[in-house]
Amino acid sequence: MTRSTTNVAVLGSTGSIGRNALEVVAASQGRLRATVLSAFSNTELLLRQACEFRPKYVVAADAEAARGVNWAQLPTECELLIGPEAIARAAADADVDVVLTAIVGSAGLWGTWAALEAGKTVALANKETLVMAGTLATKLAAERRAQIIPVDSEHSAIFQALRAGRPGEVARIVLTASGGPFRNYTHEQLAEVTVADALAHPTWNMGRKITIDSATMMNKALEIIEARWLFGLDAEQIGVVVHPQSVVHSMVEYVDGSVVAQLSPPDMKLPIQYALTYPERVAGPATKLDWSQMHKWEFSPPDVERFPALELGWEAARTGGTTGAVLNAANEAAVALFLAGEIKFTDIVPACRSVVGQHTFETEPTLERLIALDRWARQEIATWNCHSARR
Ligand code: NAD
Numbered sequence: 001m002t003r004s005t006t007n008v009a010v011l012g013s014t015g016s017i018g019r020n021a022l023e024v025v026a027a028s029q030g031r032l033r034a035t036v037l038s039a040f041s042n043t044e045l046l047l048r049q050a051c052e053f054r055p056k057y058v059v060a061a062d063a064e065a066a067r068g069v070n071w072a073q074l075p076t077e078c079e080l081l082i083g084p085e086a087i088a089r090a091a092a093d094a095d096v097d098v099v100l101t102a103i104v105g106s107a108g109l110w111g112t113w114a115a116l117e118a119g120k121t122v123a124l125a126n127k128e129t130l131v132m133a134g135t136l137a138t139k140l141a142a143e144r145r146a147q148i149i150p151v152d153s154e155h156s157a158i159f160q161a162l163r164a165g166r167p168g169e170v171a172r173i174v175l176t177a178s179g180g181p182f183r184n185y186t187h188e189q190l191a192e193v194t195v196a197d198a199l200a201h202p203t204w205n206m207g208r209k210i211t212i213d214s215a216t217m218m219n220k221a222l223e224i225i226e227a228r229w230l231f232g233l234d235a236e237q238i239g240v241v242v243h244p245q246s247v248v249h250s251m252v253e254y255v256d257g258s259v260v261a262q263l264s265p266p267d268m269k270l271p272i273q274y275a276l277t278y279p280e281r282v283a284g285p286a287t288k289l290d291w292s293q294m295h296k297w298e299f300s301p302p303d304v305e306r307f308p309a310l311e312l313g314w315e316a317a318r319t320g321g322t323t324g325a326v327l328n329a330a331n332e333a334a335v336a337l338f339l340a341g342e343i344k345f346t347d348i349v350p351a352c353r354s355v356v357g358q359h360t361f362e363t364e365p366t367l368e369r370l371i372a373l374d375r376w377a378r379q380e381i382a383t384w385n386c387h388s389a390r391r
């Protein structure tokens with residue numbers, strides 16, 4: 001039997017997830033094909049990827065960055081599209097079967113949105129889409145019969161573990177968290193953390209924004225919200241446990257007390273591949289557990305006092321409406337300020353808490369309203385920074 005090829009649009013192909021995805025495609029023996037590649041500023045790498053994978057569309061989202069590249073080297077079968085609008089056009093193309101949304105931050109919303117509107121299967125890495133607009137995105141997916149398959153390792157684990165029972169039999173889920181590089185730091189030590197310290201994650205090698213989110217545990221907060229929308233759970237059904245080795249990727253607890261988990265070494269190639277080949281499992285390039293070695297896997301409850309971001313995650317999962325969009329934008333802006341050396345590591349979460357607290361909550365916002373709030377929250381973070389600098 002010849003297996004058909006799955007055509008994948010890799011949105012954010014030059015990022016950490018995108019590069020892992022292309023390794024999965026390259027190792028798939030023709031089962032997967034990269035039909036679309038898109039990137040923002042790293043256009044040199046985009047060109048090299050295009051020469052290797054020969055996609056139908058190459059999307060350079062940043063017109064300015066696209067200018068400095070010699071596109072004459074592009075294989076003749078590739079069509080070059082320039083500008084942010086081209087992402088949506090390429091994602092919705094009739095030849096595309098699965099859209100891997102691996103653009104970082106709220107900029108990733110549009111590609112995910114276009115894919116859902118076109119009824120595509122979405123392999124979702126861009127958790128920010130669900131954090132910002134979970135109600136609207138899941139509604140759109142249902143209307144267009146577009147399936148969302150998680151790529152985030154914790155959500156992939158839950159998605160896999162959910163196959164062990166029926167929806168009504170789930171009591172709760174437990175998200176594992178590495179705890180980041182500062183899990184044993186005191187308040188005083190946390191206040192002195194530098195950008196270089198925060199970018200050195202102990203178990204995962206990821207993009208800069210999510211690496212900082214992991215250090216503050218805001219990443220876990222965003223994942224609580226992501227899980228709420230992906231799996232239709234109440235905030236109270238979503239627990240978090242610190243597991244520094246990042247091997248048990250998350251678990252589902254059923255009503256009878258059985259806990260079903262998914263395990264594998266920390267390597268994003270596995271959840272990416274599972275999302276692209278689902279419902280099939282195929283041999284692939286992800287690292288395997290070595291059972292000839294001794295393993296020690298620890299679990300402990302998170303310290304919500306030292307890592308107050310978690311409470312913001314449960315709060316946004318509980319309230320829904322506009323909270324997620326405000327939290328997401330405030331966090332993106334605060335992380336950018338921290339990376340620029342303008343605020344302290346321990347300012348990030350209080351800044352987000354302050355902006356979330358100031359916003360006028362609405363239960364059923366439109367997408368336009370969420371985008372306006374995203375802009376507002378970023379301005380508030382800038383103002384918060386000016387005020388705190390004067391103190
Ligand atoms: P990254 O910073 O390494 O890569 C981001 C990609 O998005 C790049 O290809 C970049 O060119 C593109 N991009 C950035 N801004 C853009 C814009 N304005 N318009 C169009 N394209 C733009 O990020 P990453 O670590 O690969 O993370 C990508 C997404 O996957 C994030 O939403 C993150 O939360 C999620 N995720 C990542 C990991 C991981 O291991 N890295 C794990 C789970 C989830």
Ligand code: MG
Pocket residue numbers: 152153154223
């Ligand atoms: Mg994750």
